[in-house]
Amino acid sequence: MPKPELKLVGVETQTSAVSLKGFQAWFGETCVVQDMTLELPANGVTCIVGPSGSGKSTLLRGLNRINEDISGYAMKGQVLIQDSCAKDGFKDITELRAKVGMVFQRPCVFPCSIKDNVLFGVKNKRLSKLERAALVEESLKSAALWKEVAHRLDSPASTLSLGQQQRLCIARTLAVKPDILLLDEPTASVDPTSARALETLIKNLKDDYTIIMVTHDIRQTRRIADNVLFLCDGQVIEMGSTDHMFSKTAKPKTKTYLSEEFCDC
Amino acid sequence: MNQISLNPRLRTDITFPKWNGLKSYAVGSALFSSTIIMLILGTLLIQSHPALFANDLNLLSEVWDPAGGQYGIIPMIFGTLIIMSIAMIIALPLGVLSAIYIAETRSDRLKHILKSSLEVLAGIPSIVYGLIGVAYLSIWVAEGFELQTGRVILTAGLLLALMILPTIMTLSEDAISSVPRAYRENAASLGLYHYEIIKDIVLPAAKADIAGAALLALGRALGETMAVMLVIGSLDRLPSPLFNVLASSQTITSKLGREIAESAFGSTHFSVLVLMSLILVAFTLILTIAAQKLFTKDPHNA
Amino acid sequence: MLSRTVKNTLFASALRIALFISLAILIFLIGAILLEGFKALSPSFIVSEARDFGAAGGIRYQLLGSLILIIVAAVLVVPFALGTALYRSEYVTSEKLGRCIDLTIFSLNGIPSITYGLFGLIVFVNILGMGVSWLIGSILLAIMILPTVTVSTHQAMRAIPNIYRESALALGLTRAEMVRKVILPQSLHGLVTGLLIGLARAIGETAPIMFVATAFSGVTWPQSIYEPVSTLPTHILALAQQATNPDALRNAWGASLSLIIIVMILSGLAFIARRKLEPQRSM
Ligand SMILES: Nc1ncnc2c1ncn2[C@@H]1O[C@H](COP(=O)(O)OP(=O)(O)OP(=O)(O)O)[C@@H](O)[C@H]1O
Ligand SMILES: [Mg+2]
Numbered sequence: 001m002p003k004p005e006l007k008l009v010g011v012e013t014q015t016s017a018v019s020l021k022g023f024q025a026w027f028g029e030t031c032v033v034q035d036m037t038l039e040l041p042a043n044g045v046t047c048i049v050g051p052s053g054s055g056k057s058t059l060l061r062g063l064n065r066i067n068e069d070i071s072g073y074a075m076k077g078q079v080l081i082q083d084s085c086a087k088d089g090f091k092d093i094t095e096l097r098a099k100v101g102m103v104f105q106r107p108c109v110f111p112c113s114i115k116d117n118v119l120f121g122v123k124n125k126r127l128s129k130l131e132r133a134a135l136v137e138e139s140l141k142s143a144a145l146w147k148e149v150a151h152r153l154d155s156p157a158s159t160l161s162l163g164q165q166q167r168l169c170i171a172r173t174l175a176v177k178p179d180i181l182l183l184d185e186p187t188a189s190v191d192p193t194s195a196r197a198l199e200t201l202i203k204n205l206k207d208d209y210t211i212i213m214v215t216h217d218i219r220q221t222r223r224i225a226d227n228v229l230f231l232c233d234g235q236v237i238e239m240g241s242t243d244h245m246f247s248k249t250a251k252p253k254t255k256t257y258l259s260e261e262f263c264d265c
Numbered sequence: 266m267n268q269i270s271l272n273p274r275l276r277t278d279i280t281f282p283k284w285n286g287l288k289s290y291a292v293g294s295a296l297f298s299s300t301i302i303m304l305i306l307g308t309l310l311i312q313s314h315p316a317l318f319a320n321d322l323n324l325l326s327e328v329w330d331p332a333g334g335q336y337g338i339i340p341m342i343f344g345t346l347i348i349m350s351i352a353m354i355i356a357l358p359l360g361v362l363s364a365i366y367i368a369e370t371r372s373d374r375l376k377h378i379l380k381s382s383l384e385v386l387a388g389i390p391s392i393v394y395g396l397i398g399v400a401y402l403s404i405w406v407a408e409g410f411e412l413q414t415g416r417v418i419l420t421a422g423l424l425l426a427l428m429i430l431p432t433i434m435t436l437s438e439d440a441i442s443s444v445p446r447a448y449r450e451n452a453a454s455l456g457l458y459h460y461e462i463i464k465d466i467v468l469p470a471a472k473a474d475i476a477g478a479a480l481l482a483l484g485r486a487l488g489e490t491m492a493v494m495l496v497i498g499s500l501d502r503l504p505s506p507l508f509n510v511l512a513s514s515q516t517i518t519s520k521l522g523r524e525i526a527e528s529a530f531g532s533t534h535f536s537v538l539v540l541m542s543l544i545l546v547a548f549t550l551i552l553t554i555a556a557q558k559l560f561t562k563d564p565h566n567a
Numbered sequence: 568m569l570s571r572t573v574k575n576t577l578f579a580s581a582l583r584i585a586l587f588i589s590l591a592i593l594i595f596l597i598g599a600i601l602l603e604g605f606k607a608l609s610p611s612f613i614v615s616e617a618r619d620f621g622a623a624g625g626i627r628y629q630l631l632g633s634l635i636l637i638i639v640a641a642v643l644v645v646p647f648a649l650g651t652a653l654y655r656s657e658y659v660t661s662e663k664l665g666r667c668i669d670l671t672i673f674s675l676n677g678i679p680s681i682t683y684g685l686f687g688l689i690v691f692v693n694i695l696g697m698g699v700s701w702l703i704g705s706i707l708l709a710i711m712i713l714p715t716v717t718v719s720t721h722q723a724m725r726a727i728p729n730i731y732r733e734s735a736l737a738l739g740l741t742r743a744e745m746v747r748k749v750i751l752p753q754s755l756h757g758l759v760t761g762l763l764i765g766l767a768r769a770i771g772e773t774a775p776i777m778f779v780a781t782a783f784s785g786v787t788w789p790q791s792i793y794e795p796v797s798t799l800p801t802h803i804l805a806l807a808q809q810a811t812n813p814d815a816l817r818n819a820w821g822a823s824l825s826l827i828i829i830v831m832i833l834s835g836l837a838f839i840a841r842r843k844l845e846p847q848r849s850m
Contacts, residue, residue: 066454071371092572098456108447110466121455123465124571169451176456287743291658294650298717299671301710305678305686312689362585369582382593388830389600390771392800392807393823397599399810400820427592434589458571460578488679490774491800495807518774521681526778530693542685546678553677554670 017042017180017210018063022077025058025067032058034234035077040227042082045202045211047221047242050231051263056214057105059231060182063212064100065093082179101178105185107165109157114149117157117168121176135175143171144201163194167201174205181205183213187220199224218261222246230254232263306546313540315533322537329501331528336537340503342544344418344514348493349486351422351510352429357479359426360433365463367434368441380438386431395492398424403496410511416498419510424492429482436481440474441467477559484552488545490518499523517541604824607817613825617797620784621806622815626822628787632701632796633829635789636776637766639705644716644765649758651713652720657746676714683707683775692779702792704780711775712765716758723757724750728848756844763837767830773800799826 016039025033033055040046048056061067062075065086079086081100090096098121110117118136127135136153140146145167149160157168166186173181183202187195202211203224215221221228221242228245230237230253238245238254249255257263316322316336326337367379402424407415444467452462468475498513501520505512521542528534569577615625651668659665684707691703727750735745782795783805789796799822806819 064454066450069371069449069453071373094456094458097454100454102450102454104447104451106447108445108451110448110451111470120452120465121457124457124461172455182454287653287746288658291650291654294647295654295668298647298651298675298713299668301713302671302675302678304690305675305682308686308689309682359585359588362582363589366582366586379590379593382597384834385831386593386596388767388771388834389596389827390773390800390830392771392773392803393600393827396803396807396819396823397596399807400603400816401599427596430589430592458575460575461571463578484677488681490679490681491804495804518679518681521685522774522777525685525688530689539685539689542679542682546682549677549679550674553673557673 016040016080017082018212019080019083020077021080023059023062023079024076025055025062026074026076027058027070028072032234033062036236037077038229038236038239040210040212040229042210043206043208044226045206045213045224046227046229047225048212048214048229048231049216049218049221049257050237051257052216054231055234056231057184060102060184060212060214063180063182064097064102066097066102098176099178100180100182101173101176102182103166103169103173103184103186105188107162107169107189109160109165109168111158112156113154114157114160114168115153118171118175120172139171139175140168142174142205143167144197144204145171161194163190163197166190166194166198170198170201178209180210180212183211185214185216188216195220218258221258228258230257232257306543309539309543309546313536313543316536316540319533322533324537324540327503331534336533338517338537338541338544340501341515341517341520341541343503343507344497345487345516345518345545347418347508347510347514348422348425348497348516349483351419352425352486353479353483355423355426356430356433356482360430360482361437361475364434364437364441365467367438369459369463380435383431383435387435391428391489392491394424394428395495397427398492398496406511412511414498414513416496416513417511418497418504418514420496421493421514421516422510424496425486425489428489428492429486432482432485433478436478437471437475440471440478443474444470473559477556480552480556480559484549484556487552488518488549490522494519494522517545521545600820600824600827603817603820604827607821608824612818612821616787617784617802617818620809620815621802621818622809622812623818626799626802626818626825629797629799629802629822630825631788632781632786633770633798633800633826635701635796636704636708636780636798637770639702640708640712640769641762641766643705643709644713645758645762647709648713648716648720648761651717652724652754652757653746653750655717655721656724657742657750672714672717675710679774680711680772681774683711684778687775687779698793699779699782699795700793701780701789701796704776704796704798707775707779708769708772711772712762712769715765715768716761719761719764720754720757723754727753753846756841756846759840759844760837763833763840767833767837770829770833771800771826773804777801777804799829 019039020036023033023036024031036059048059050056058067063079063081063086067073067075081089081096084090086096090099110120115136118139119132122132122135137146140149145164148164157165160168170186186202187198190198199220202213205211206226225242227239227241229239230245232253238249238251240249245254246258253263316324321334322336324336324338326335327339328335328337329340367376370376398420403415403420405415406412406417406420406423448466448470449462452466457465493516497515497519499515499519500513501515504510504514521538525538528538612625613630614627616627617629618624651672655665655668659668687703687707691697691706692699697703731749731753732745735749736742740748776798780795781798781801783797783801786795786797803819803822803826806815806822809815810819
């Protein structure tokens with residue numbers, strides 16, 4: 001049964017950063033994301049929420065094709081990133097991934113210095129020393145980490161606190177100059193204070209980047225999201241502006257999930 | 266723990282049974298097992314004593330001529346080193362590159378088939394490799410280079426490379442596969458090419474284990490006797506020119522394999538052979554212990 | 568400077584080429600052994616005696632000799648390996664002593680096999696005056712596989728959760744009873760697996776036994792412990808040295824394949840032993 005295209009409810013139509021046409025994701029024989037057709041607006045924060053196992057990460061990881069290194073994974077349908085097809089619209093897959101940066105749930109710093117971590121994505125590009133230093137400073141500043149680490153750029157990244165490590169991961173991603181940032185539960189493994197710091201950071205970044213993040217924290221969603229996408233069991237239940245989703249929704253499932261964090265589907 | 270020590274009756278029960286048969290048996294075997302190595306080293310030392318302290322043997326010369334009282338061991342040491350180097354130069358890059366392919370492939374079937382056949386190969390006795398060397402490799406080398414005999418340094422090096430390839434491949438594959446998936450995913454989402462992911466993060470993270478694998482393989486190559494003995498040509502001379510790999514040669518192990526049975530126990534000849542064995546043991550022990558150290562090192566402390 | 572894409576493509580091709588070469592080597596080795604081996608292998612080859620220095624006939628006494636060597640080696644190694652592992656796992660209290668024992672055992676593992684032969688020749692044949700005897704071969708093979716068996720047993724013992732020990736002691740068992748009733752049964756799979764892996768390696772060894780325990784031809788069933796046997800690996804060695812004689816070469820391949828089949832059986836049994844005997848722990 002063909003599905004109607006989901007339009008954002010309650011938002012003026014903007015240019016879309018990501019659009020999916022009949023997107024499906026499979027692990028072996030199981031269909032994890034079912035036939036999804038939607039458009040995500042450019043700029044602003046879109047939060048993907050839904051119960052555990054509903055396919056949020058799989059959807060996110062489909063956008064920069066990072067899932068394709070997993071054996072048994074297959075996708076169908078079309079993913080358009082800024083109107084170019086993710087599959088063949090880019091020169092190669094690294095071009096796509098440079099456009100669509102991703103930060104994972106658990107901070108994963110590489111076993112090298114803070115500076116080298118930031119420069120990891122441009123390590124193989126030809127840049128002068130000066131450019132590199134400028135890039136390190138700029139990225140760390142955008143990730144609100146510069147003040148804390150400016151004096152010890154050469155110490156191992158593993159000596160940072162978990163929250164700092166997560167911001168370093170964001171800085172590292174920003175250094176590649178993406179347009180779209182995918183964040184998979186970026187605050188899930190850090191303490192509440194660091195989580196707040198990260199939220200502020202995300203709010204500051206949303207003017208320059210399209211941010212798509214997965215989160216389990218409904219209150220966090222209310223605080224930082226511009227749009228909310230509610231998934232359950234591999235299907236989009238509803239999508240709309242934060243205001244619409246939290247107060248004007250007509251769908252009972254959305255209501256119960258966003259108020260009681262419970263879903264019976 | 267706590268519960269046990271809170272209960273006074275039980276506690277007296279477990280206060281260490283003083284001395285019993287089981288414990289003395291365990292202590293005895295442990296003592297025995299750990300002294301065997303001393304026993305072996307001691308025996309070698311005592312038996313090589315005459316060679317070490319006789320001063321007219323010219324041990325460090327290039328001439329081996331027991332009848333003329335010349336016991337130069339340099340040709341054997343050179344032979345050992347050059348054959349080992351050939352084997353490593355071939356097997357290490359080949360093994361590590363193949364291991365990368367196997368570790369990174371998405372096909373579980375290919376992985377499974379390769380890993381099980383590698384295990385089979387690693388279990389093949391060295392004498393069988395020797396037979397392969399005699400029946401195939403030496404003949405191919407002789408024909409390919411139009412030599413009188415195919416029993417030359419190159420053949421031995423190639424054969425040794427075949428023998429250590431499975432070890433290097435399986436161990437490096439384990440090392441590469443155990444690099445956390447998160448490293449790869451994080452590097453990939455920064456827009457790195459596959460080559461760069463391998464070069465910049467996977468290999469650096471796996472390097473200690475790969476080095477351990479290489480050392481283990483090196484130790485095996487160093488101590489390998491039967492296969493090498495059959496294809497080395499057993500010529501106690503330095504090749505001329507020195508790096509002529511198409512000349513026959515001799516390694517420490519092949520020398521021992523050929524001559525131990527012929528030399529009289531207690532003779533100077535015998536003693537020099539024991540000395541060579543001692544040198545070999547020293548080398549392999551250093552390699553094995555170094556490999557062990559590398560393997561047990563925490564991989565995430567790079 | 569090559570561009571990044573070119574480097575990436577070159578690297579991908581290098582990987583493919585390396586894998587291709589390795590595969591070719593793999594197929595060549597396995598293919599040669601199987602094809603050449605099956606030309607010689609037959610039931611009569613296994614049960615008949617060797618004639619003409621091995622160029623004719625079969626491998627009956629070589630097979631028996633190899634089996635005697637490893638069976639006796641197994642009997643010799645088990646008590647020491649078990650005791651050492653037990654001591655290492657249940658009685659060693661200081662970390663330092665433990666590491667010391669590990670080191671001596673690992674070192675034993677690193678000694679080249681020809682050195683065991685030399686050691687046996689010096690100590691047993693000459694100093695103790697036993698002459699060439701199959702028993703020396705078994706002793707040397709037992710020493711050689713001692714590390715494998717010990718480490719495997721020790722690993723199995725170390726994997727037993729401490730709660731098992733504590734609850735056994737809490738039930739009022741003495742340390743010795745605890746070892747007998749908990750540790751030994753729970754680590755049996757380690758001992759058996761290690762032993763089988765060790766024997767698979769021991770049966771293929773030539774260098775440790777060739778001067779001290781074997782004779783190349785004319786040997787049958789040993790009448791006493793002071794007699795040599797003939798074994799598969801030493802038989803292959805003798806035949807490989809007459810490689811210009813096609814009959815000898817053919818029999819060498821037959822003996823090799825028989826040897827490898829035994830090795831495979833032992834390794835297969837080790838695999839099964841690990842799966843079947845390993846206790847299922849819910850914790
Ligand atoms: N590598 C994989 N192989 C097989 N199935 C997988 C794999 N990864 C995820 N899945 C399955 O896909 C479904 C969706 O997983 P996904 O990780 O996208 O959920 P999620 O919504 O991110 O959950 P959470 O909130 O717990 O992170 C789950 O049923 C999961 O079991
Ligand atoms: Mg997830």
